[in-house]
Amino acid sequence: MFLLPQLGLADGAQRPAHDFHKGLNVLFVVVDDLRPALGSYGDSLVRSPNIDQLASKSVVFQNAFAQQAVCAPSRVSFLTGRRPDSTRLYDFNSYWRMHAGNYTTLPQYFKENGYITMSVGKIFHPGIPSNHSDDYPYSWSIPAFHPSSEKYENTQVCKGKDGKLHANLICPVDVAKMPEATLPDIQSTEEAIRLLKTVKRIKKKFFLAVGYHKPHIPFRYPQKFLKLYPLENITLAPDPAVPKELPSVAYNPWMDLRRREDVAALNLSFPYGPVPEHFQRKIRQSYFASISYVDTLVGKLLNALDEAGLSHNTLVVFTADHGWSLGEHGEWAKYSNFEVATRVPLMFFVPGMTAPISDPGQKVFPFIDPFTQNSRSGPQGKPKEMVELVSLFPTLAELTGLKIPPTCPQPSFHIPLCSEGKSMVQYFPSSSGGQENHGTEQKDSETPVAFSQYPRPGDIPAQNSDLPSLQDIRVMGYSIRTPDYRCTVWFGFNPNNFTVNVKDIHGGELYFEKSDPHEDHNRYKDVVHGFFTPKLCNIIDYLKLGSTSIQ
Numbered sequence: 001m002f003l004l005p006q007l008g009l010a011d012g013a014q015r016p017a018h019d020f021h022k023g024l025n026v027l028f029v030v031v032d033d034l035r036p037a038l039g040s041y042g043d044s045l046v047r048s049p050n051i052d053q054l055a056s057k058s059v060v061f062q063n064a065f066a067q068q069a070v071c072a073p074s075r076v077s078f079l080t081g082r083r084p085d086s087t088r089l090y091d092f093n094s095y096w097r098m099h100a101g102n103y104t105t106l107p108q109y110f111k112e113n114g115y116i117t118m119s120v121g122k123i124f125h126p127g128i129p130s131n132h133s134d135d136y137p138y139s140w141s142i143p144a145f146h147p148s149s150e151k152y153e154n155t156q157v158c159k160g161k162d163g164k165l166h167a168n169l170i171c172p173v174d175v176a177k178m179p180e181a182t183l184p185d186i187q188s189t190e191e192a193i194r195l196l197k198t199v200k201r202i203k204k205k206f207f208l209a210v211g212y213h214k215p216h217i218p219f220r221y222p223q224k225f226l227k228l229y230p231l232e233n234i235t236l237a238p239d240p241a242v243p244k245e246l247p248s249v250a251y252n253p254w255m256d257l258r259r260r261e262d263v264a265a266l267n268l269s270f271p272y273g274p275v276p277e278h279f280q281r282k283i284r285q286s287y288f289a290s291i292s293y294v295d296t297l298v299g300k301l302l303n304a305l306d307e308a309g310l311s312h313n314t315l316v317v318f319t320a321d322h323g324w325s326l327g328e329h330g331e332w333a334k335y336s337n338f339e340v341a342t343r344v345p346l347m348f349f350v351p352g353m354t355a356p357i358s359d360p361g362q363k364v365f366p367f368i369d370p371f372t373q374n375s376r377s378g379p380q381g382k383p384k385e386m387v388e389l390v391s392l393f394p395t396l397a398e399l400t401g402l403k404i405p406p407t408c409p410q411p412s413f414h415i416p417l418c419s420e421g422k423s424m425v426q427y428f429p430s431s432s433g434g435q436e437n438h439g440t441e442q443k444d445s446e447t448p449v450a451f452s453q454y455p456r457p458g459d460i461p462a463q464n465s466d467l468p469s470l471q472d473i474r475v476m477g478y479s480i481r482t483p484d485y486r487c488t489v490w491f492g493f494n495p496n497n498f499t500v501n502v503k504d505i506h507g508g509e510l511y512f513e514k515s516d517p518h519e520d521h522n523r524y525k526d527v528v529h530g531f532f533t534p535k536l537c538n539i540i541d542y543l544k545l546g547s548t549s550i551q
């Protein structure tokens with residue numbers, strides 16, 4: 001078992017450490033489409049003082065990756081602790097309990113272990129992937145909360161240059177003039193704060209999941225956040241052109257942006273664009289402004305944790321479902337295996353472990369106004385190991401003293417409770433993570449790698465390349481990220497029997513992260529020509545981790 005160090009116990013706090021460890025509540029914050037564009041991840045433009053403050057008291061993973069860079073598959077993967085090949089959800093059209101296996105979810109596990117579990121905003125992807133119920137009653141003690149103003153997200157509420165209202169991509173708004181005079185994430189924050197007060201009153205252990213919708217498009221956010229990002233300060237992506245050696249199967253044509261009225265008016269050519277430079281800056285500006293907006297809401301939520309007297313016994317985990325391309329490689333949105341689409345922020349605040357246990361009533365997370373202050377306190381611990389969101393389930397179990405779910409056999413469709421990830425607690429720095437790992441917990445001797453995948457309907461970018469339905473998938477791109485490189489190989493895939501044909505290669509990508517951090521210089525042909533050992537791109541070994549059959 002992992003041992004809690006004595007470090008950080010507040011004066012006079014004499015409780016046996018492991019008792020504390022055991023009873024921790026969990027506040028699980030998931031932000032939609034947020035890449036690590038945060039001060040605490042070294043971004044010098046983005047203002048995220050409240051998330052940075054959380055980071056300063058947390059263990060902050062520098063290299064955390066989603067298993068598939070699109071909402072529903074990523075969420076079902078990390079919430080069940082299984083890879084997409086085991087949930088068999090690569091699109092938005094099935095419910096794992098009916099389609100793959102009756103898997104116990106992360107919140108369900110906490111519920112079954114005596115926690116009140118609650119979902120606010122977007123945790124499961126709503127609709128078919130969670131059976132139109134957010135997997136209630138299995139995962140949650142009470143029905144999930146969805147903000148009522150979410151229904152206006154795609155309606156004509158954005159003021160255009162012509163003074164009329166449009167369904168635009170870029171949509172800074174006067175909140176008072178919005179339908180219901182609010183926005184979804186504001187409502188979710190209010191509901192989460194109300195639930196924190198309620199659980200405090202009834203004295204129950206809780207697992208509260210809060211899912212923010214921004215910076216997911218459309219960028220509908222309070223217009224005052226634009227002031228933090230003057231357009232003249234916004235740069236383009238360092239590599240705004242589609243790389244010449246990018247296999248066409250790897251490219252995603254970002255259809256969801258093209259369909260917005262303001263983007264459609266640009267008459268962009270399909271599939272490669274490009275987006276005019278002034279509009280690229282506007283997209284980046286609104287993405288960053290949306291992050292600062294979410295940051296203030298996270299600040300209010302954490303401040304409410306203080307006010308409810310819960311910061312000393314609540315674990316806070318902060319992450320995102322996947323990243324987002326901001327013009328890198330001429331791409332936008334998620335829908336790819338690139339670093340910008342798969343890498344996510346991931347941090348764990350564990351009282352008594354990553355920060356001293358505060359006295360009840362002490363302010364741990366005072367609200368920081370991004371307009372007046374932009375503290376850039378660095379993260380508390382910064383493990384560099386490659387870790388995966390599929391490992392959240394065993395990690396949170398270990399951190400709260402619950403039994404770690406067993407490792408899944410392959411295949412594991414018939415097993416309700418197991419995990420395809422590995423607890424990340426072994427990578428917590430020893431100053432916060434247990435006296436020099438003395439305890440029985442040993443670091444795995446192998447260097448961890450992160451594994452992501454993305455499906456395509458064919459080799460040439462088409463209208464459905466971003467998000468093909470299961471029956472249209474013909475190619476699956478499997479990607480390994482090691483500390484040194486990313487290798488992605490696109491194999492033939494049969495959606496009728498979920499088999500991968502490893503002899504049918506539709507494209508390969510190899511990027512060395514040190515010399516090519518933006519992943520623009522594809523060296524895969526050097527593998528084919530034998531300049532590098534084929535072991536470098538030996539995805540097949542990694543495929544054996546998942547539940548897909550190999551031909």
Ligand SMILES: *[C@@H]1O[C@H](CO)[C@@H](O)[C@H](O)[C@H]1NC(C)=O
Pocket residue numbers: 102138
């Ligand atoms: C699936 O799991 C749930 C929760 O563990 C259980 O209530 C239900 O009966 C199971 N369904 C089937 C078909 O086994």
Ligand SMILES: *[C@@H]1O[C@H](CO)[C@@H](O)[C@H](O)[C@H]1NC(C)=O
Pocket residue numbers: 097098131
């Ligand atoms: C999914 O929802 C339907 C309709 O409400 C219900 O009949 C079915 O039992 C649900 N599936 C599971 C596995 O609970």
Ligand SMILES: *[C@@H]1O[C@H](CO)[C@@H](O)[C@H](O)[C@H]1NC(C)=O
Pocket residue numbers: 227228229230233
């Ligand atoms: C914009 O850039 C200028 C010049 O680098 C800098 O002085 C200013 O602080 C920046 N403004 C903001 C809001 O970041």
Ligand SMILES: *[C@@H]1O[C@H](CO)[C@@H](O)[C@H](O)[C@H]1NC(C)=O
Pocket residue numbers: 265266267
């Ligand atoms: C886009 O095409 C329409 C119709 O052909 C034209 O009226 C409009 O001026 C074009 N817009 C741009 C930005 O080129």
